[in-house]
Amino acid sequence: MAGALSPDDLAAxxxxxxxxxxxxxxxxxSVALTLALxxxxxxxxxLFCVPVGGFLADLLIGAGCVAEIETSAVSLGEAxxxxxxxxxxxxxxxxxxxxxxxxxxxxxxxxxxxVPFMPLRGVLGSDVLAHxxxxxxxxxxxxxxxxxxxxxxxxxxxxxxxxAALADEAGNVWVGRRRELATMAHAARDSLVSVxxxxxxxxxxxxxxxxxxxSGAYVTGIAQAAxxxxxxxxxxxxxxxxxxxxxxxxxxxxxxxxxxxxxxxxMPAHEPA
Amino acid sequence: xxxxxxxxxxxxxxxxxxxxxxxxILDPAAPPARHIAVGAASPIPxxxxxxxxxxxxxxxxxxxxxxxxxxxxxxTRELFDLTGQGRIDLFFLGGxxxxxxxxxxxxxxxxxxxxxxxxxxxxxxxxMYLMTPRTILFREEHSPRVLVPRVAFVxxxxxSPPGHFRRGTAQALxxxxxxxxxxxxxxxxxxxxxxxxxxxIAAQTGFAYETPPEIPETPPPTPAELALLRGxxxxxxxxxxxxxxARVWGR
Numbered sequence: 001m002a003g004a005l006s007p008d009d010l011a012a013x014x015x016x017x018x019x020x021x022x023x024x025x026x027x028x029x030s031v032a033l034t035l036a037l038x039x040x041x042x043x044x045x046x047l048f049c050v051p052v053g054g055f056l057a058d059l060l061i062g063a064g065c066v067a068e069i070e071t072s073a074v075s076l077g078e079a080x081x082x083x084x085x086x087x088x089x090x091x092x093x094x095x096x097x098x099x100x101x102x103x104x105x106x107x108x109x110x111x112x113x114x115v116p117f118m119p120l121r122g123v124l125g126s127d128v129l130a131h132x133x134x135x136x137x138x139x140x141x142x143x144x145x146x147x148x149x150x151x152x153x154x155x156x157x158x159x160x161x162x163x164a165a166l167a168d169e170a171g172n173v174w175v176g177r178r179r180e181l182a183t184m185a186h187a188a189r190d191s192l193v194s195v196x197x198x199x200x201x202x203x204x205x206x207x208x209x210x211x212x213x214x215s216g217a218y219v220t221g222i223a224q225a226a227x228x229x230x231x232x233x234x235x236x237x238x239x240x241x242x243x244x245x246x247x248x249x250x251x252x253x254x255x256x257x258x259x260x261x262x263x264x265x266x267m268p269a270h271e272p273a
Numbered sequence: 274x275x276x277x278x279x280x281x282x283x284x285x286x287x288x289x290x291x292x293x294x295x296x297x298i299l300d301p302a303a304p305p306a307r308h309i310a311v312g313a314a315s316p317i318p319x320x321x322x323x324x325x326x327x328x329x330x331x332x333x334x335x336x337x338x339x340x341x342x343x344x345x346x347x348x349t350r351e352l353f354d355l356t357g358q359g360r361i362d363l364f365f366l367g368g369x370x371x372x373x374x375x376x377x378x379x380x381x382x383x384x385x386x387x388x389x390x391x392x393x394x395x396x397x398x399x400x401m402y403l404m405t406p407r408t409i410l411f412r413e414e415h416s417p418r419v420l421v422p423r424v425a426f427v428x429x430x431x432x433s434p435p436g437h438f439r440r441g442t443a444q445a446l447x448x449x450x451x452x453x454x455x456x457x458x459x460x461x462x463x464x465x466x467x468x469x470x471x472x473x474i475a476a477q478t479g480f481a482y483e484t485p486p487e488i489p490e491t492p493p494p495t496p497a498e499l500a501l502l503r504g505x506x507x508x509x510x511x512x513x514x515x516x517x518x519a520r521v522w523g524r
Contacts (some may be wrong), residue, residue, distance in 0.1 A: 026338060027348070051349070052396065073379070073394030077314060078516060086391050096386050100428075101397035102353035121357055122400035124437045125430035129399070131385055146436055181347030242516075 005223045010192040011036035013221060017044040017067070021108070021157035021184045024242075025054035025077065025232050028175055030163035032194040032228035033267060035232055038063040047071070048157050050108065050184050051101035055232060055245060058082040059266075061094060063260040070097040070155075079245040083252040103135070105154050105180060110154035111187035117151045124148060160188035163229045164214070165237060167195040170202040171216030171268040173207060176235055194225035196234065232250055235252050284494050286449065287317055287521045288502050289466070290413070292494040293452060294321030297409055297445050298363065299330065304406040304441065306363040310331040310352055312396065316510065316517035318365040318411055323506040324498065335361075339513050353397060356404045359440060364405045366398050367412045370424040373480030375410065375431025375443040375455050377402070378424035385426065395428035402429035406441035410455075415448035417479040432458065450474055452491055459483055464491040 010033060014020065019226055023029050034056045037045070042065040042214050047057055049071035057074055060066050062084030072086045087092035089115075110118040124137065129150065140147035162181055164173035173193050175181045185191040191214070203209040227234075231241035231248075244265065251257040282501045298306050298321060309332055311319045322334045335344035337352060345351040355361050368377030369392035379395045381387020402408055412419055443455040450469045453460040461483040465474060471488050494502070503522055511518045518524060 024349075052394070071394060073396045075393040081391075081393070089310065089391055098380060098386050098394055100395050100399035101349070102357070102400045105353060120400070121438055121457065122403040123404070125433050126395070126399035126428060127385070127426040128395050128428065148437065177343075177346045178348050179346070182349045183348075183350070193457040 005221060006226050007032040007036035007194055007223045008039060009230070010194070010221045010223045011040045011042070013190075014040075014042060014045075014161075014194065016042060017046070018158040019046045019048060019155075021048045021160040021188055022053065022056050022198075023050055023162050023178070023181055023184065024052050025056065027178050028098075028162050028164065028181055028229065029054075029056045029232050030161055030194045030225070030228055030235065031056065031059075031230060031232060032163065032223070032225035033161045033192060037065055038262070039267075041065075043067075043122035048155060049074070049104070050180060051099070053085070053217045054082060055248070058084045058252065059262070061085050061088050062252060062255070063262065066094060066242055067152050068095040068097065070104075072099050072101045076245060076249050078242065079249040081249070083249060084258055087255070098131060100126070100128055103150075105183065106152045107155035108183045108187040110152065111156045112183055115154065117153045120150045120152050120175050120255050123150050155187065157188040158182070158190065160184045160191040161193075162191070163194045163196070163225070165196050165235060166203065167193070167222045168203045169200055170204065171219055171222065172203045172213045173216075173219055173222065174203055174212050175214060176212040178235075182214050185214045188218075191218050191222040192221040192223075193219055194228040196226060196228065196237065198224060234273065277431050284499055285521050286516045287320070287517075288494055288499060289367065289451070289491075290317050290411075290447065291320035291324055291502060291506075292498050293447055293491055294318055294365075294409060294411065295324040295328070295498075296327050296492075297447065297452070298322065298332075299328075300444070303444050304362060306332055306407070308335065308361050309354070309363045310361045311365060313338050315365055315411075316514040317413075318409070319510060319514065320502060320506055324501055325370075326503045327501045328498075336472045336513055353400060356401055358405070359404070360392075361401075361405055363407050363409065364401050365409050365411050366402060366429070367410065368419070368424070368428070370419060370421045371410060371446065372424045372431075373411060373448070373460060373482060374458075375460070376424045376427045377410065377429050377431070379428040380426040382425040398429040402431075402442070403433065403437070403439045407444045408442065410443050410446040411445075411447040411448075415450040415474070415477050417477060420448070420477070421479040431455070435470050450477060453482060461485065462488055464489045466491045467493065
């Protein structure tokens with residue numbers, strides 16, 4: 001396992017135009033890796049939000065890193081609408097592919113199984129489906145009566161980017177019960193993970209830790225980043241800094257306000273090592 | 274919100290709406306609500322569910338965004354797997370727009386995907402609305418802007434054609450002014466909140482609905498219900514909805 005990589009080292013591995021899976025704001029999003037992508041001036045990224053986007057997606061969009069976003073929603077939750085997402089959509093500089101939460105999960109579950117698609121109930125009659133030429137409705141081949149059902153094609157992200165509480169010497173990371181992150185990591189070609197702490201040993205040898213582990217088989221890069229999720233929450237370790245998120249929602253209504261907030265409030269705390 | 278100005282003193286509009294939702298949850302004519310899920314940023318529906326529980330009714334309540342003691346061990350995906358199997362009996366949905374066929378729009382207006390106004394997006398609604406035996410639609414703002422003749426985009430349809438797999442649809446729509454019942458085809462004005470008249474509601478509603486000759490007033494919370502909301506319900510909610518509890522209950 002590589003020694004002391006920084007978030008910037010991991011961001012350097014993500015080429016422009018990559019398809020990147022991100023967790024939602026309340027579930028181990030990596031602000032450290034997001035800011036590293038902004039520092040490396042990534043361009044043309046295609047975001048795949050699992051299953052919704054928020055602060056992380058809005059930061060990347062505001063910094064000009066994103067060409068496309070597939071998501072079931074973009075919101076800052078209690079802090080309100082995502083201002084740079086909304087502005088980019090209005091300006092026509094962002095391709096938005098609307099989905100619905102279980103379709104996002106299904107696309108990744110198909111990829112982790114290595115099958116080309118998986119069926120999903122519901123969604124019929126939604127305009128989300130009408131705007132997804134890549135989704136297909138077939139007649140359930142096992143039903144006696146006509147039974148239209150949706151097929152979602154597998155999505156294999158180039159990278160899954162997230163933050164984990166722990167990494168061990170064997171290259172495993174611990175995310176706890178947030179198993180949709182495991183699906184994301186299983187489906188992605190590479191998983192780049194910032195971690196709060198490193199511990200000795202192998203967590204897969206510990207029956208109590210193992211169920212919350214994502215195996216090092218999927219993890220291709222780990223960077224140490226204490227408080228790497230802040231100002232978002234990290235499980236029960238630290239809560240979201242709601243005043244920072246509210247300040248962001250207000251400041252980022254303008255491109256200038258966004259740039260100033262990024263420079264003054266976010267970047268100083270995350271200088272490259 | 275509309276009932277603020279004219280409601281009798283003694284309870285907050287949020288308490289009134291939570292009580293109204295709780296009575297709909299307990300409607301004996303509706304399918305049983307053994308397991309209720311509550312989505313993100315829904316403190317009033319959450320309060321309604323906790324009120325139902327503290328009134329002594331057996332119900333499992335799963336708050337998606339509960340910060341500690343979250344009900345799911347497989348991530349939020351588990352909600353959709355449970356719902357796919359039919360294990361979630363009741364869910365709440367809202368909409369930037371809602372129309373008379375109980376279609377909801379969480380996408381936006383103008384050209385797809387929201388060139389005039391962009392709402393957050395559909396979340397899981399396109400799935401949950403069809404796969405849950407009953408849904409209570411809840412939107413505090415009751416205006417022609419929200420309650421429209423026809424939604425600009427359908428995030429999730431209220432009515433599906435025969436042959437589309439669907440377990441249920443809207444039971445009712447609760448707003449800051451009124452309760453509408455939904456029979457699978459049309460809304461009927463079921464009650465007006467205190468201070469509202471059928472004529473005013475008609476003026477504030479963009480879609481057509483049935484109006485019976487006699488419209489009751491939505492009953493206010495009882496002192497016992499208010500005591501439960503301010504005591505055990507607030508205590509249950511404080512960790513997940515601190516801002517809401519501070520605003521409504523001052524703690």
